[in-house]
Amino acid sequence: MTSKQRAALRGMANTMEPILFVGKGGLIDTLIKQADDALLARELVKGKLLETAPLSVRDAAARLADATGAAVVQVIGRTFVLYRRNEKKENGIRI
Numbered sequence: 001m002t003s004k005q006r007a008a009l010r011g012m013a014n015t016m017e018p019i020l021f022v023g024k025g026g027l028i029d030t031l032i033k034q035a036d037d038a039l040l041a042r043e044l045v046k047g048k049l050l051e052t053a054p055l056s057v058r059d060a061a062a063r064l065a066d067a068t069g070a071a072v073v074q075v076i077g078r079t080f081v082l083y084r085r086n087e088k089k090e091n092g093i094r095i
Helices: 005-013 031-044 058-070
Strands: 020-022 044-049 071-076 077-083
Touching: 005 044, 005 071, 005 077, 020 031, 020 058, 031 044, 031 058, 031 077, 044 058, 058 071, 058 077
Parallel strands: 020 044
Antiparallel strands: 044 077, 071 077
């Protein structure tokens, strides 16, 4: 992913609300499944690491991206953004 593509995705994610929340359980299977489903439906997903989470935000974003086949677009504070292109969507995000 180029820096221009990453910047475009960051701009799109700027107004989004987080829908994934990593808590004290860490990256459990249900959270990975939820992230996978959200990426399939939306392609661009914002998540947040809660204060009780046992891992760092960069580590959580990287592990979640690896588990779902996504790319980490951005990590700021306790918030992260993931992107995975869905080839089957006709009107999906094209970068």
